Every structure is written in structure tokens, then in C-alpha cells.
Amino acid sequence: MKKFLNDESGAVTVDFVVLTAGAVLIAGAVGSTLKGTVDTAVGLITL
Numbered sequence: 001m002k003k004f005l006n007d008e009s010g011a012v013t014v015d016f017v018v019l020t021a022g023a024v025l026i027a028g029a030v031g032s033t034l035k036g037t038v039d040t041a042v043g044l045i046t047l
Helices: 002-006 009-045
Strands: none
Touching: none
16 A cells, blocks of 8 residues: 555656646637737738
8 A cells, every 4th residue: 555655657647637738728828819810910911
């Protein structure tokens, strides 16, 4: 039981999952922020 409680190999996986989720959320926020600007620029080009 002590060996199981002292094993930290799963903690690294949890860290990477949290970091990946944060990166995905940031990418989504940036994408949604830029969407309006890009739509406007494309609209001006096609006029």
C-alpha cells in the first residue's frame, strides 16, 4: 500500500492534461477574438 501511495507517475499525466486544456481554452479564446476582425477584413477584400 505504501508503494501505491508514494507513486507519483500519475501526477505527471494530470499536469499535462491540465496544461493541454489550458492551451486549448486560450487558443479558442484567441480564435473567437480574431474571428470578427478576419471576417471584416475578408469582407473588405471581396468588395
